Amino acid sequence: MSTIVVDVGKSGLRLRIRPGTAGLDSARTATVAGLDPARAALPGAGTELAAAVAAAWTSLSADACADAVETVVIGSTFIPQPWALADCEDRFRELWPSAEIVIVTDGALAHAAALGxxxxxxxxxxxxxxxxxxxxxxxxxxxxxxxxxxxxxxxxxxxxxxxxxxxxxxxxxxxxxxxxxxxxxxxxxxxxxxxxxxxxxxxxxxxxxxxxxxxxxxxxxxxxxxxxxxxxxxxxxxxxxxxxxxxxxxxxxxxxxxxxxxxxxxxxxxxxxxxxxxxxxxxxAASVLDVDSTLLAGPEYRRTAVFRAVTATRR
CATH class of the missing domain: 3.30.420.40 (ATPase, nucleotide binding domain)
Incomplete structure (x- = not known):
């Protein structure tokens, strides 16, 4: 499966492209500045989250493999309000036209990765x-x-x-x-x-x-x-x-x-x-960036998702 995992923390944001995505034979990881959860309730928080994730993706110069990405899992300590999460969708669709994109809390991602x-x-x-x-x-x-x-x-x-x-x-x-x-x-x-x-x-x-x-x-x-x-x-x-x-x-x-x-x-x-x-x-069992993303499709973790977008090409 072509997968990207993103770990959004207060001190840093890490994005990893898994091996096998668009023919990559090794993982590629980027780190950018984290996001302050105190700002998550403010207007524009959804746009801020999307911009931070996009910055990490862009730093890898990975646009050539965007169409091959099937799943994007984002575990975040920075969770915008429900009405603001919709602001993420358009930007994420631009980044990954064919991917299912799931946002969960950073804790849910950590549990799935470390224990499951x-x-x-x-x-x-x-x-x-x-x-x-x-x-x-x-x-x-x-x-x-x-x-x-x-x-x-x-x-x-x-x-x-x-x-x-x-x-x-x-x-x-x-x-x-x-x-x-x-x-x-x-x-x-x-x-x-x-x-x-x-x-x-x-x-x-x-x-x-x-x-x-x-x-x-x-x-x-x-x-x-x-x-x-x-x-x-x-x-x-x-x-x-x-x-x-x-x-x-x-x-x-x-x-x-x-x-x-x-x-x-x-x-x-x-x-x-x-x-x-x-x-x-x-x-x-694994680090958050190496999580078995299929676990997050199970009922235990699926119900914790705060945002789930399935792109038009996969509906």
């Missing part, structure tokens, strides 16, 4: 979303509330907490920590009120906060007590959410995916916290 059966998948990157499939075929979700209401234990959550602890240390209300110098290096300037204002106003604020999580994890490995406590707290949040999901779906299997989940300094505390709750941690 009963159990729980925690996707821990810039944000956090936990999906669980029960024996009756119902796909459930916990967290995924976004940075203001949730994303517990995520890179954004951890990175923000690290900056907060650095500021608290400067105020003399928290222990001295290596996070102060690491935060100043991340900001490129000493920590002061103007620096905080610049970060708040920065268009790349979310990926910058999330990127700082990696520094915190390394500081934890290096023995910084504050960093270790922050990482452990983040891991506990995710483990508690997974335990609640496992209880609902009636299965203790858990798979963790996402950039932060695999980061040294985070992976071990997370595994320890999951195991302490009686959960059985398994390795992911």
């Amino acid at each position: 059966r009963v159990g729980t998948v925690a996707s821990i990157g810039t944000g956090t979303v936990v999906l669980g499939l029960d024996a009756g075929g119902t796909l459930r979700q916990k967290d995924g509330w976004g940075p203001d209401l949730g994303d517990r234990g995520s890179a954004l959550d951890l990175g923000r907490s690290g900056f907060q602890e650095a500021c608290a240390a400067l105020d003399g209300v928290a222990c001295d920590t290596a996070l102060v110098s690491l935060a100043e290096r991340a900001l490129g300037t000493p920590i002061d009120i103007p620096a905080a204002a610049r970060l708040l106003a920065a268009p790349d604020r979310v990926p910058r906060l999330a990127a700082f999580a990696t520094e915190i994890c390394q500081a934890a490995l290096d023995g910084d007590g504050t960093a270790r406590a922050l990482v452990r707290t983040a891991a506990r949040w995710v483990a508690d959410t997974c335990a609640a999901m496992a209880a609902e779906v009636g299965d203790t299997t858990v798979v963790t995916v996402g950039r932060l989940a695999g980061t040294p300094g985070y992976r071990q505390p997370l595994t320890e916290e999951l195991s302490a709750r009686g959960l059985v941690v398994q390795q992911p």
Whole structure:
């Protein structure tokens, strides 16, 4: 099957053309800037999503194989309102005249790729979303509330907490920590009120906060007590959410995916916290860009699709 898979996150958008599409003998992957979910409810969000996907496609100079594409699967943390999703259709039809195009949440895509059966998948990157499939075929979700209401234990959550602890240390209300110098290096300037204002106003604020999580994890490995406590707290949040999901779906299997989940300094505390709750941690079956797209045609995942377009040539 000639397939394209797109993973739309807060920090980046990745598009992969599978081998075999239009005679390609190897996969081709493009990465462009991600999309802020906070903008997904605004007018023009559908156009914004389509433009980002089109930018990744165009960067591969792959127009010559567009007619050969049969299936496009887009898993997105950026989900426009239903009325705005229609704005995507015309642009997608221009890109892939003969393809069926499906948009699902990033969590549904992660679950299908990593497990594809009963159990729980925690996707821990810039944000956090936990999906669980029960024996009756119902796909459930916990967290995924976004940075203001949730994303517990995520890179954004951890990175923000690290900056907060650095500021608290400067105020003399928290222990001295290596996070102060690491935060100043991340900001490129000493920590002061103007620096905080610049970060708040920065268009790349979310990926910058999330990127700082990696520094915190390394500081934890290096023995910084504050960093270790922050990482452990983040891991506990995710483990508690997974335990609640496992209880609902009636299965203790858990798979963790996402950039932060695999980061040294985070992976071990997370595994320890999951195991302490009686959960059985398994390795992911595949990455999201290598998902078996036929799984998404099954009833468990098909009903989660927020948008499905079948082009005129395939109706």
